[in-house]
Amino acid sequence: MAESPLRSVDEFAVTFLVDNCIEWMMKLPPGFSHEVKLHLTEHNPPVDDVTGAPFLDLENYCCGAHGFSALIETQVEGEAPHCTLFDTGPDSRAIARNVAAMHVNTHKIERIILSHWHSDHSGGMLAFLRIRTQSASQDASCSPCVVDLHPDRPIARGIFSQGNVIGRLPNDPTFDEIRELGGVLETHAEGHAVADGTVWVSGEIPRVTEFEGGLPGGVRWLEKDGKTEWIAEEHIMDERYAAIDVAGKGLVIFSACSHAGIVNVVKDAVAKFSRPIYMIIGGLHLAGTDLVPRIKPTVDFLANRLRPTPTYVLPMHCSGFAAKVALEHALGEGCVPAGVGHKFEVTGDREAEKFIFPPSIQ
Template identity: 75%
Template sequence: MASALKTVDKFTVTFLVDNCIEWMTKLPPGFTHELRVHLGEHNPPIDPLTGIPFVDFENYCCGAHGFSALIETQVGGSDPQYTLFDTGPESRSIARNVAAMQIPTHKIGRIILSHWHSDHSGGILSFLRIRSQSEHAGSTPPCVVDVHPSRPIARGIAPQGNVIARHPPDPTPEQMREAGAVVELHKEGHAVADGTVWVSGEIPRVTEFEGGLPSSVRWLEKEDSKGEWVKEEHLMDERYAAVNVAGKGLILFSACSHAGIVNVVKDAVATFARPIYMIIGGLHLAGTEFVPRIEPTVDFLANRLRPAPTYVLPMHCSGFAVKIALEKALGEGCVPAGVGHKVEVDGDWEAEKAMFPPSIE
C-alpha cells in the first residue's frame, strides 16, 4: 500500500490555524510570512493619502488553540491537489483565516482528520458550509472527509485522575453528510490526493519514553446506560500524513503527536525508507508532565536519526521548552512557524537519483 505514494515535484503548505502568530523572525528560504503573502499576492487596500498598501489587520489571520494546514501537491504538469489537514477548534478561526488567505475552497477535495479531538475537528462543518457557498461549488465534486472510524462519545481532561472538563463533541458523520461531504472511514494507511499524500494507519507505540497522554479519559456507555469515564492514554485513532518530495524526502504532518513524534518518525522511516526532510505540527510536549520526554525526543531528532531532518516546525501543542531545546540542537533547522505562513518546497530529481535511505543509530 505504501508503494502507492507518488513522489511529488512541488509541495506547498499554508497554515490556516495555529496557536502562534509570528511575523518578525527570519525564516529559511521557501518560507513566507503572512504579511508578505498579503502585500505581495492579495491586492491589499491602498492608502489614498500616501499611495502605500495598508497593513489590513481587520482581515488578517487570527490565532486559536488548534491546527489546520492546507497541503498542495503537484506531480509533473498535472493540476495541484489540495488537501486540508485538520480544521482547527471551532467555526470562527477557520472561516476568518480561509478568507484572509484567500483560499480556493472549491479546489479542496479532501479533509484529513488527524484524530478525534475538537481542537482539530471543530471547524469541519464550518469549512464545509463555506465550501458549499463558493461560486464554484456546483461544478466541483463534494469534499471527502477522511476520518478514523473510532469516534468517541466524549473525551475528557483528567489531571491526576480528576476529570475537570470535557472536549466539545466532534462533528458526527451524519452532520458532515448533511453539510454536503462524503465521509470515508479508514483504519489502515492509504494514499489520497491522486496518490500524493499518505494517511497513516495505527501508529505503532514502540518508544519506551513516549507514554501517550496521561490525563486523557474517554466516556464509555454501559449496559445500564449510565456510562463512565475510563483512562485512555493511547489515542489509537491518531494518524499522521506524509508527502514525499523528489530529492528532499518525507514531509510529515503530526497534528498533536499523542502517539509520540519519535514513534511517528520511526513508522514513517520503516514504511517508506526515505529521509525525513520536514516535521510539521504539534509535538505535545507542553506542560510539566512532559518535561522528561523533551531531552530524549530532541536527542532522537538531532542525533540518532540519520540524516537528521532539515527542518522541524514545532507548532500548536509543542510548548515553549521544546522549541528552545530544538533550536539549540538544530539551529535554524527549528523554524518558528505560525498561522498565515506559507512554505514552498521544489523537488530535485538529480538529487533524487543520489538519495540514500535513512538510518537510526
C-alpha cells in the same frame, strides 16, 4: 522490494490556516513566506489616500487559536494539482477568518483529513464545509469534498486530574452532520494513499518508545451494557499522521498533535517508506510540566540518532516553548518558527534522487 503506495511529487506547498502562534518577524528559510508579505504583495491591500502606502489591514489578517489546520498542495509534473486540508482547527470562527485572510479557494480542496478525534482539530470542520459549499456553488464542475476519518469516533473525551474530570472537550462533528453539509464520508482505520497517491494517511501508529506515553490524564466517556463512565484513554489510538514524498528531498511528515509521540511517528514513517525525513510539521505534544521529561530524548533522537537529520522541524500547536528552545539549540536554523499565515513552497529535484539513501536510526 514492494512498490511504495506513496508517489513522489514535483511540487509541494503548505499554508498554515490554524495554529497557536502568530509569528511575523522571525527570519524564515528560503521557500517560506510570512503572512504580512503575502498580504502586501499578492492580496491587493487597501491603500491610504493620504500617504499612498498600503495598509496593514489587521481586521483581515489571520488569528491564532489553540489547534491546527494546514492546507497541503501536491503535484506530479504533467498532472493536475491536489489540495488537501489536514485538520480544521478548534472552532468555526478561526477557520472562517483565516481561510478568508489567506484567500483560499476552498472549492479546490478535495479532501479533509482529520488526524484524530479531538475538537481542537475537528471543531472547524462543519464551518469549513459550509464555506466550501457556498464557494462550490459558483463552480458547476466542483466535486463534493471527501472527509477522511478514523471510524472510532468517541462520544466524549476529557482530562482527568487530581481525582476528577476537570473538563471535557466539545463534541466532534457527527457523521450525520458531515453528510448533511455535503461531505462524502470515508472511514479508514488502515493506512491509505489519497490525492492520487501523493498523500499518505497512516493507520495506527505503533507505540515502541519507552518515554512517549500519550496524553496524561486523557479519558473517554463510555456507554456499554447500560453503564456509563469515564475510562482512562491516554494513548489516543485513533491518531494518524500524513506524509508527502518530495522528489530529491524526502518525506514531509504532518503530525498534528503527536499523542503517539513524534519519535514513534518518525520511526513508523521510516520503516514504511525507507526515505529520509525532509520536514516534520505540527504539534509535538511536549508542552506542560508533565511532559518536560520527554523533551530531551525527543530532541536527542531528531538531532543525533536519526540520520540524516531532518532538514526542517516546524514545532507548532502543542509543542510548547521549552521544546522549541531545545530544538532551536540542537538544530539551529533547521528549527523553523512557523505559525499561522505562513506558507512554504518547494520544487522537487528528480536528478537529486541518485543521492538519496535510506535513513538510519542509531
